[in-house]
Amino acid sequence: MIKLDANENPYGFPPEIMVKVFRDVSPLDFTRYPDAGATALRESLAGYTGVNLENIMVGNGSDEVILNLMLAFGSGAKFAVATPTFSMYKVHGRIASCEMVEVPRLKDFSLDVKAVKKAASSPGVKLVLICSPNNPTGNAIPLKNIEEIADCAKSLVVVDEAYVEFGGESCIPLLSRYPNLVVLRTFSKAFGMAGLRVGYLLASRPVMDELLKVKQPYNLNVFSQIAAKAVMENLPIFLKRVERILLERDRLFKELSLLPGVEVFPSQSNFIMFRTPLPAGTLFGRMLEKGVLIRNVEGPALPRCLRVSVGAPEENMVFIKMLGEILKGIQV
Numbered sequence: 001m002i003k004l005d006a007n008e009n010p011y012g013f014p015p016e017i018m019v020k021v022f023r024d025v026s027p028l029d030f031t032r033y034p035d036a037g038a039t040a041l042r043e044s045l046a047g048y049t050g051v052n053l054e055n056i057m058v059g060n061g062s063d064e065v066i067l068n069l070m071l072a073f074g075s076g077a078k079f080a081v082a083t084p085t086f087s088m089y090k091v092h093g094r095i096a097s098c099e100m101v102e103v104p105r106l107k108d109f110s111l112d113v114k115a116v117k118k119a120a121s122s123p124g125v126k127l128v129l130i131c132s133p134n135n136p137t138g139n140a141i142p143l144k145n146i147e148e149i150a151d152c153a154k155s156l157v158v159v160d161e162a163y164v165e166f167g168g169e170s171c172i173p174l175l176s177r178y179p180n181l182v183v184l185r186t187f188s189k190a191f192g193m194a195g196l197r198v199g200y201l202l203a204s205r206p207v208m209d210e211l212l213k214v215k216q217p218y219n220l221n222v223f224s225q226i227a228a229k230a231v232m233e234n235l236p237i238f239l240k241r242v243e244r245i246l247l248e249r250d251r252l253f254k255e256l257s258l259l260p261g262v263e264v265f266p267s268q269s270n271f272i273m274f275r276t277p278l279p280a281g282t283l284f285g286r287m288l289e290k291g292v293l294i295r296n297v298e299g300p301a302l303p304r305c306l307r308v309s310v311g312a313p314e315e316n317m318v319f320i321k322m323l324g325e326i327l328k329g330i331q332v
């Protein structure tokens, strides 16, 4: 099976870093509870992001920090989301009894800034979530849009930068000016650590104080803390892999565009969304029969759309070959 459905990093964790991680873990680390404040990791993250230690919180994947945001700020209230986007916001909102309000993106998937601003200042809306670069559409939001929204928002403005190492502008420079702005990040994509579950959040002190009321003390295990710190200490190795993924993304984009009837959407991330003449469910099933797992992202705003993660070159080659075989028999 070629797995291109979850935007994971196609390259295994670097063996030389893995050796370092195992060397740094001691037998006592297994028997004792982890550092609840994950101080060593947060210190590394302070260096990477330029944000103060006290404005950084780590979580068991960014999924956990999304849930914490919903629990701390959204319970019994509403949150607004620029859709179509990452499906887990809705799930975490539901767990926290926080009602989702959709703010549809424009035809080209850019933000409807006026509508988002309106939602961000509506009574009852406590959070506005914007994913940039956006999963699954791939486009990033210009910083000036976020600034405009944060300027007038009565709610928190949460920007999910899970894919920012692959493209788009980060909102970090805005954090010092907007205490209502929150940035989410993850080690699951550019840093290839989806299995170890490490995400983090950057926010002002008052936001952090509320979040700490719902955070589980030992949310991030020792091993993941040490591994994430090792990533930060060996950043060039990981950034080189990001460059390789970007080159592959451009190649994959060109090859997809050459297939008959395929519409490809530009991506600033490590995945590409595309549309074919076939119903997305049909194409998904046929690709699966050929051993290639991709993601069906079809919905009212994304008719006949699927998403493929940028894999290793040999995986992408098989993906293109199989998709080409399926589409060859289709009248465009």
Ligand SMILES: Cc1ncc(COP(=O)(O)O)c(C=O)c1O
Binding pocket: 006, 007, 060, 061, 062, 063, 064, 086, 131, 135, 160, 162, 185, 186, 187, 188, 194, 197, 198, 199
């Ligand atoms: C936009 C976005 N945010 C967050 C996540 C979750 O990341 P994590 O693995 O850190 O929980 C994903 C995973 O696909 C994602 O696409």
